[in-house]
Amino acid sequence: MGKSVSKKQAVAAALSANDEESARGRLLSAATHLFCKNGINATGIDAIIHEAGTAKTTLYKLFGSKTNLVHAVLESEGKAWREWFIGAMEQGGGDAQAKLTRIFPALKSWFGEERFYGCPFINAVAEHDKDAKQFRAIALRHKKVVLSHIEKLAGEMGAADPESLAHQLALLIDGAIVAAMVSRDPAVADTAGLAAGSLFGPSKVKKPKRTAGAAQLVAV
Amino acid sequence: MGKSVSKKQAVAAALSANDEESARGRLLSAATHLFCKNGINATGIDAIIHEAGTAKTTLYKLFGSKTNLVHAVLESEGKAWREWFIGAMEQGGGDAQAKLTRIFPALKSWFGEERFYGCPFINAVAEHDKDAKQFRAIALRHKKVVLSHIEKLAGEMGAADPESLAHQLALLIDGAIVAAMVSRDPAVADTAGLAAGSLFGPSKVKKPKRTAGAAQLVAV
DNA sequence: TGCAGGAAACAGACCGTTCGGTATCCTACT
DNA sequence: AGTAGGATACCGAACGGTCTGTTTCCTGCA
Numbered sequence: 419m420g421k422s423v424s425k426k427q428a429v430a431a432a433l434s435a436n437d438e439e440s441a442r443g444r445l446l447s448a449a450t451h452l453f454c455k456n457g458i459n460a461t462g463i464d465a466i467i468h469e470a471g472t473a474k475t476t477l478y479k480l481f482g483s484k485t486n487l488v489h490a491v492l493e494s495e496g497k498a499w500r501e502w503f504i505g506a507m508e509q510g511g512g513d514a515q516a517k518l519t520r521i522f523p524a525l526k527s528w529f530g531e532e533r534f535y536g537c538p539f540i541n542a543v544a545e546h547d548k549d550a551k552q553f554r555a556i557a558l559r560h561k562k563v564v565l566s567h568i569e570k571l572a573g574e575m576g577a578a579d580p581e582s583l584a585h586q587l588a589l590l591i592d593g594a595i596v597a598a599m600v601s602r603d604p605a606v607a608d609t610a611g612l613a614a615g616s617l618f619g620p621s622k623v624k625k626p627k628r629t630a631g632a633a634q635l636v637a638v
Numbered sequence: 639m640g641k642s643v644s645k646k647q648a649v650a651a652a653l654s655a656n657d658e659e660s661a662r663g664r665l666l667s668a669a670t671h672l673f674c675k676n677g678i679n680a681t682g683i684d685a686i687i688h689e690a691g692t693a694k695t696t697l698y699k700l701f702g703s704k705t706n707l708v709h710a711v712l713e714s715e716g717k718a719w720r721e722w723f724i725g726a727m728e729q730g731g732g733d734a735q736a737k738l739t740r741i742f743p744a745l746k747s748w749f750g751e752e753r754f755y756g757c758p759f760i761n762a763v764a765e766h767d768k769d770a771k772q773f774r775a776i777a778l779r780h781k782k783v784v785l786s787h788i789e790k791l792a793g794e795m796g797a798a799d800p801e802s803l804a805h806q807l808a809l810l811i812d813g814a815i816v817a818a819m820v821s822r823d824p825a826v827a828d829t830a831g832l833a834a835g836s837l838f839g840p841s842k843v844k845k846p847k848r849t850a851g852a853a854q855l856v857a858v
Numbered sequence: 859t860g861c862a863g864g865a866a867a868c869a870g871a872c873c874g875t876t877c878g879g880t881a882t883c884c885t886a887c888t
Numbered sequence: 889a890g891t892a893g894g895a896t897a898c899c900g901a902a903c904g905g906t907c908t909g910t911t912t913c914c915t916g917c918a
Contacts, residue, residue: 441866441867441868454768455767455768455769456766456767456768457679457764457765457766457767458765459677459679459680459765460679460765460766460767462902462903462904463903463904463905464902464903464904471868472867472868473867473868473869473870474868474869474870474904474905474906475867475868475869475870475906475907476866476867476868478904478905478906479866479867483904483905484904484905535768536763536764536768539820540764540816540819540820541764541765543756543819543820544677544756544760544761544764544765544819545677545678545679545680545761545764545765546676546677546680547675547676547677547680548674548675548676548755548756548819549675554820554821554822557820558820558821561820582829582832585826585829586829586830586832586833586836588813588817589810589813589814589817589826589829589830589833590809590810590813590833591813592812592813592816592817593808593809593810593811593812593813593814593816594809594813596760596812596813596816597808597809597812599760599763599764599768600759600760600763600774600777600778600781601774601778602774606805606809609802609805609806609809610806610809612802612806613806613809613810613833613837616806616836616837617833617836661892661893661894682876682877682878683877683878683879684876684877684878691894692893692894693893693894693895693896694878694879694880694894694895694896695880695881695882695893695894695895695896696892696893696894698878698879698880699892699893703878703879704878704879
């Protein structure tokens with residue numbers, strides 16, 4: 419735990435919200451689990467504090483309201499997921515296409531986790547008023563970060579239309595996440611990966627290195 | 639249920655549960671609207687009977703419980719959607735590929751509707767216990783019917799692997815629905831259609847050359 | 859070293875509201 | 889006369905949220 423006496427605030431800042439031993443960390447992780455597993459509306463405050471092992475007072479002192487807690491959960495979970503996802507693509511090096519090819523194997527291992535409950539952002543939108551922009555805006559912000567990274571890689575790869583390719587891959591990602599949530603079959607990631615292969619596979623890049631066929635220059 | 643008396647009841651019998659004039663039809667359509675728009679858990683009985691213009695008694699006499707009402711809504715809405723979707727593909731004739739190509743334009747017009755709230759089955763799974771099979775099983779049954787039809791068309795088209803192609807298209811469909819729900823931008827259907835083109839486009843059919851007719855005999 | 863003080867968290871009773879669901883009575887048509 | 893449906897009061901449970909009081913542990917100071 420703390421390495422020094424007088425640096426209390428420094429330690430608190432360092433551990434921030436992730437410390438599993440702090441009430442805040444426990445509440446955040448219990449809420450994340452229950453919201454994702456059972457849905458936000460179906461999860462009561464009492465269930466959260468029970469799983470976190472805290473008192474109701476603590477929750478309301480730290481977060482103020484259930485709504486605030488929901489937003490805190492989405493923010494922290496979104497950040498963690500993006501870091502994991504982008505890390506899974508980047509880790510291991512290789513060229514841009516190699517990184518993009520790691521998308522679906524990475525998703526597959528996620529789908530196989532015991533606590534895989536689909537995308538929290540999609541699920542949050544699904545169970546709230548679809549005419550309200552509240553959750554949709556949060557979800558879009560999340561997806562945009564992911565999309566940007568994919569688009570950057572698509573550009574480096576030499577795709578004829580990086581933006582379009584990135585959007586297509588994003589659709590496959592969303593589709594795979596949803597299908598995996600419903601079917602509980604991680605193999606949907608393989609299907610998505612196969613489809614992705616057709617997208618940035620033959621005749622989809624600007625400079626095919628003049629290999630097997632000149633005809634491939636007629637992209638798109 | 640008798641068709642004895644004049645037109646009114648005959649019409650009621652013909653429209654069965656869809657008759658906007660019967661209490662059952664009004665309840666079903668109000669529940670469908672509210673469940674899809676605001677989520678199932680977030681929709682109270684009172685809101686439903688208010689929109690349907692019926693009494694609470696009537697709802698419980700006709701459906702027994704909220705749970706039963708939810709199932710009735712999913713069943714009727716699922717059936718209606720599948721009929722619309724398959725109809726949109728089939729209507730207009732042409733070969734199998736022409737029919738498959740109509741998928742995303744059809745979805746686009748759906749996405750553009752004022753009352754488009756995403757897929758009720760996906761949304762239902764999203765807001766309930768993901769370890770329970772209840773809603774997931776219902777959603778899978780729905781998706782399987784759609785998938786089968788697409789797979790049949792993929793076979794008629796002469797795809798090298800109709801089952802795989804159908805699953806890939808299904809992922810694009812789910813992805814497009816979810817993305818459209820979040821972004822409210824029907825144009826995601828165009829992106830999905832573009833991706834689909836890469837899937838059953840070049841070099842994805844068994845016998846690309848030897849024409850257009852013989853290969854199709856290898857159906858299913 | 860020992861103790862006062864205070865923050866942080868625990869425990870849980872409690873409040874007003876809303877929930878899903880039931881019961882009672884009433885109306886309007888065939 | 890019979891039946892489908894409307895109106896409404898009501899029930900117990902659960903909800904989000906507040907409140908009072910207690911425990912624990914760290915810190916400052918003598």
